[in-house]
Amino acid sequence: MMLQSLISEFEHEVANTRKLLNAVPEKDLGYRPSPVSWTMGELAQHIATIYYWYVGVFTHEVYDVSTDRPERGAPSDIKATLDFFEQNVERARAILKSATEDSLQGLWTMKVGERTVVGPLPRGVVARGFLFNHVYHHRGEMIVYLRASGNKVPGLYGPTYEEAVGRK
Template sequence: MIIQALLQEFEHEVTSTRKLLQAVPAKDIDFKPSPISWTMGQLAQHIATIYYWYVGALTKDVYDMASDRLERGDPADIQATLALFEANVEKARAALKTVTEESLQTQWTMKVGERTVLGPLPRGGVLRGFLFNHIYHHRGEMMVYLRATGNVVPGMYGPTYEQEQAMRNAVK
């Protein structure tokens, strides 16, 4: 039952993430809110990349990021990032379909070379905390970037503030 719920959440949130990434305008791709922040393009690419990590998190007991190479393309090219997102979603979806109730209890570790950076943790916790919640966190950042640049934030869990205001004004 938990696996079915995770798959449903994944599919619902992929749709929301797609809407958000499609809202990133090329004209603001280099925007960053502070000197230490990513650009909007880098943040979008990071969100797309997280979906790639599902494979290592769900199919390996030890995931070594140092030995994993992913061609990401230019973060200033939102179309390339959207293509990366779609390709990585397919890989993530396939990896999710291999998960069992038992495998969610298996211990998982992330390394960068010899250095352990996360874990060991039960894979189910990694799925929720490192993958799902990680994406949600960065989507929230992207919404701030979009609003800071005067762009429209798509509704993902119902109407946005702007959509609500437009509906109220239409009724008047």
């Protein structure tokens, strides 16, 4: 029951993430709202990378992100980021479809070298609380980046403010 719910949410939200990433203009990939913030291109790439982590969550008990370096392309290449996103979505979809309700109970830990950054937690909690919510958090940031740089924001859960005001 939980697995089917995760898969349904995954499919619904992948479409929203795709819509948002497709709204990122190449001309603004270097935009950063503050000196300590990622560029828009780096943020887009990070969102695409989160989908890469699904395989690590469901195939490892302990996943060390410092030893896993996916080939992502440059953050200044939005086409490479979009391709990376699509490849990762396909891998994530396949791993979710091969999961079982029992596998959602298995403990999982994320490390960066010797430092534990997530877990140990049941995989189902990690999927919902780390993978899904992580994407949602960064999508919210991307919406702010797009608006702050004068770009159009796509409606993810209905019309945007700009679309709603424009209808009056």
